[in-house]
Amino acid sequence: MLKEKTGIGPGLLFCLVFSSVFGFGVMNAPYIAAKYGGPNGYWGVILAFFLALPVMLITVKMGKKFPNKSIIEYLPLIFGRFIGKTLGFILLILVLITAVWGTRTITDLFSEFFLPRTPVWAVTLMIIITVGFVAHKGVEGITRVAAFIFPVALVFIFMAVTMSFQGFNIERVQPVFLIDGLKIPYNTIQMFYCFFPLATVFMIYPYLTEKQKGLKTVAGAAFLAIIPIFIMVFSAIGIYGDKGVLRYGWPMLQMTTQAKLPYIFQSFGLFFAVTWYSQIALSLAGLYYTSAQGFSELIGASNYKWLLLVLLPVSYVLVLLVPGLIELRNIFNYLRIIGFGIIFTWPLITWLISLIIKTGELKHAS
Amino acid sequence: MFFDKFFKSSKKVRPNEKVRSTALRRKNLSADMNKNTVQIKRSIGNPADLVIRNINDEDKPMMVLMYLHSLVDINQLGSQVIEPVNGYINTSKHGINPGILQRLLKSSEIMEYNDIHSAAEGLLNGQTLIVLPDSEKITAVSIPGFVKRPIEDSVTEKVIRGSREGFTETAADNLSLIRRWIKDPNLRVESKIIGERTKTNVYTLYLNDVANPDVVKELRKRLEQIKIDGIVDSGYISELITDSRVTFFPLVQDTERPDKVAAAILEGRVAILVDKSPFALIVPATSNEFYQTPEDFSFNYWIGTFLRLIRFIGTATSIYLPALYLAVVTVNPELMPPYLVQLIASGRSHMPFPLVIELGITLLIFEIFREASVRLPGNINVILGIGGGIVMGQGAIQAGMVGGVTVIVVVFTALASFSTANPSKEQAWRLARYFLLFAAGAFGLLGLASAGLIILAHMGSLKSFGVSYLEPFAPPLTVDSVDAFGRLPWWASFRRPPTYRPQQEDRLGTTEGEDEA
Numbered sequence: 001m002l003k004e005k006t007g008i009g010p011g012l013l014f015c016l017v018f019s020s021v022f023g024f025g026v027m028n029a030p031y032i033a034a035k036y037g038g039p040n041g042y043w044g045v046i047l048a049f050f051l052a053l054p055v056m057l058i059t060v061k062m063g064k065k066f067p068n069k070s071i072i073e074y075l076p077l078i079f080g081r082f083i084g085k086t087l088g089f090i091l092l093i094l095v096l097i098t099a100v101w102g103t104r105t106i107t108d109l110f111s112e113f114f115l116p117r118t119p120v121w122a123v124t125l126m127i128i129i130t131v132g133f134v135a136h137k138g139v140e141g142i143t144r145v146a147a148f149i150f151p152v153a154l155v156f157i158f159m160a161v162t163m164s165f166q167g168f169n170i171e172r173v174q175p176v177f178l179i180d181g182l183k184i185p186y187n188t189i190q191m192f193y194c195f196f197p198l199a200t201v202f203m204i205y206p207y208l209t210e211k212q213k214g215l216k217t218v219a220g221a222a223f224l225a226i227i228p229i230f231i232m233v234f235s236a237i238g239i240y241g242d243k244g245v246l247r248y249g250w251p252m253l254q255m256t257t258q259a260k261l262p263y264i265f266q267s268f269g270l271f272f273a274v275t276w277y278s279q280i281a282l283s284l285a286g287l288y289y290t291s292a293q294g295f296s297e298l299i300g301a302s303n304y305k306w307l308l309l310v311l312l313p314v315s316y317v318l319v320l321l322v323p324g325l326i327e328l329r330n331i332f333n334y335l336r337i338i339g340f341g342i343i344f345t346w347p348l349i350t351w352l353i354s355l356i357i358k359t360g361e362l363k364h365a366s
Numbered sequence: 367m368f369f370d371k372f373f374k375s376s377k378k379v380r381p382n383e384k385v386r387s388t389a390l391r392r393k394n395l396s397a398d399m400n401k402n403t404v405q406i407k408r409s410i411g412n413p414a415d416l417v418i419r420n421i422n423d424e425d426k427p428m429m430v431l432m433y434l435h436s437l438v439d440i441n442q443l444g445s446q447v448i449e450p451v452n453g454y455i456n457t458s459k460h461g462i463n464p465g466i467l468q469r470l471l472k473s474s475e476i477m478e479y480n481d482i483h484s485a486a487e488g489l490l491n492g493q494t495l496i497v498l499p500d501s502e503k504i505t506a507v508s509i510p511g512f513v514k515r516p517i518e519d520s521v522t523e524k525v526i527r528g529s530r531e532g533f534t535e536t537a538a539d540n541l542s543l544i545r546r547w548i549k550d551p552n553l554r555v556e557s558k559i560i561g562e563r564t565k566t567n568v569y570t571l572y573l574n575d576v577a578n579p580d581v582v583k584e585l586r587k588r589l590e591q592i593k594i595d596g597i598v599d600s601g602y603i604s605e606l607i608t609d610s611r612v613t614f615f616p617l618v619q620d621t622e623r624p625d626k627v628a629a630a631i632l633e634g635r636v637a638i639l640v641d642k643s644p645f646a647l648i649v650p651a652t653s654n655e656f657y658q659t660p661e662d663f664s665f666n667y668w669i670g671t672f673l674r675l676i677r678f679i680g681t682a683t684s685i686y687l688p689a690l691y692l693a694v695v696t697v698n699p700e701l702m703p704p705y706l707v708q709l710i711a712s713g714r715s716h717m718p719f720p721l722v723i724e725l726g727i728t729l730l731i732f733e734i735f736r737e738a739s740v741r742l743p744g745n746i747n748v749i750l751g752i753g754g755g756i757v758m759g760q761g762a763i764q765a766g767m768v769g770g771v772t773v774i775v776v777v778f779t780a781l782a783s784f785s786t787a788n789p790s791k792e793q794a795w796r797l798a799r800y801f802l803l804f805a806a807g808a809f810g811l812l813g814l815a816s817a818g819l820i821i822l823a824h825m826g827s828l829k830s831f832g833v834s835y836l837e838p839f840a841p842p843l844t845v846d847s848v849d850a851f852g853r854l855p856w857w858a859s860f861r862r863p864p865t866y867r868p869q870q871e872d873r874l875g876t877t878e879g880e881d882e883a
Contacts, residue, residue, distance in 0.1 A: 015840075267700050277815050
């Protein structure tokens, strides 16, 4: 066989980050933004992006400090073996729960809207098999699928965004200067969930071939992904009003269902849902891969594929444990805050401590 | 993973050294002409088409000619060997030694053998052996006289405009076709004999200063590792050198067209010609290559772009149409305009089978028709087309067994499938179509999307000689992607496709653009 090095270029990383952030963020964004930000909810999306920038910056910096190591591998070098491994374990548990939550979201949406007669367990099984298969192909497989779908998905996404502005009323969108207490900062923290898939970047960064382009790539992809999310949140509040948005289980789908091109896209909703599915499936594949790879590094197993085979049935059970959408949303309220605490603060603390104790390549350089 | 391991350890796929044929053992020749003749005769089992002709000067044996009359041109043998030898015997009083014999023979291809094994192999390759008395060497002349097909138009890759030459079963002829395209001294032709019993000639062709040396090295290694008793077609080689054994997607491109092979070599890829096979192989091969035809470059680049787009749309339609129809009609009817829903629903109200079964069976029947029609004589094929396609289809609709729309979908799918420019790729998509169909039948558009993702992920994990199967789309190469969906004009194609990592990225020769630069 040819000597092959597993590696991904900036183009592949860009596509994966776009799919991950968009897929994970878009479907729940209007609901959460309207719930916590009211008529100002759309600001949460923009501010969350700025909140995510330091995370991206630190990920890249740590990636340069430990060029061939993932976060699971360099945490013990910074915090010591026990604390480092414990922190890594907690991070991986969060990643796994986030993936489970994402899987359940797809199941609920499709069961409710498009497959009402199909048992939930069957829909979940199909999703788990699909996502598991993609994750099994590893970092190259996932990113290549993301890159292949990217142009088509981008066209569909922006078509959906453009066509969803039906019945928009600017008066329903509150201008920024009408700030209502701590609503905007709190909404920003809530909306930070869109960037949970950045956890995938923590793990796959060592595979990036051109590390000098890391920040540009990750930030650019996240920015491109956040644009349609922002427009969707903005138009949802403008169309239904902040209280109107909360009346719908899936306001996003409600909006896109209204959009149509007669005889071509009779109902755009389903096409949008399928496009979204392709994106979130890749996002979840990335998260499942991250957790399997992370656990294999944590316990010293040689192959993430075997761990994936263990994690997927566990995830399947966890997905089916939550009885319904309301319970799922309640759990997600806590998950968003815990996730923010871990995804935002841990890289920051890790970086600061690594600076203080001078670990990583810089130490050798000096 | 399991299958990969299973196949890797399978001894059926790659027999080990123990089962190799040892029919012909190396044994040196002796100075006894009769003994040598008998040993060669025995070593190949005294076949019925073996001719042994003794040439004597009165009672003195001068030489023995041995040849297989099924492989040798008798007239040429007479004029190039027997006539000059007889002339010499009649005029000279001296005996014949190998040096004199070489001067007498008119054939341009003369060999000498020192052992029974090599001599017997030469005999089986169509050479005529000349055994001399008191000589421990055998002289052989190549006067091939076996039946071969003339060069004709390609059967599977027809074009409206472009070369009319297609490969034949004779590797030497195929090689000459390529040489007529590429007259570069850097064109390397390496030969290898593969197959313990068939001794098939396999040629490897590449441009020494363009092709990626890693690919050439890897190909040599993979060809070296082949242990098999016979190579009957290039398909054997293709399967044995492929990167993945569990995929149904072709990772080695096959073609009947010499112009396609020449273009591939110029791009920095490596071609393989196999004797007795009219299909050449090209490596590395990406998925995109299977949608391109030489015709794209014969027409104006606008037309070339249009043709490529039509081919992509046709292929996508043939893969997705049955599944999409099934998903939309049975699971997600909200996607269709209400009038169309009514129309299809009213047409299906008396159908005895669910659509998934109806569509599956109709597709299967069409596949059987197609398979049968390949083996039928041409004139009966037309009757089958009319009888099967029109009469049976119409009959099935009128009997209420199959819906009219279903027949339209199946026939259109079958026709659209031929827009894929390569038969191997088209066959692969045939299998994928059923996977998508049943996924769509079970889960509607969600199932279709899931099955599509699984296929894409599988394709994304494939590599052909180190090159990603989904290149140039993934990893994304901007210019190459444009050149894949469309066709870049020649005046804008200064570089070879970086997909194959050629040594020389710039195409040789100057263009206006380069001169100005």
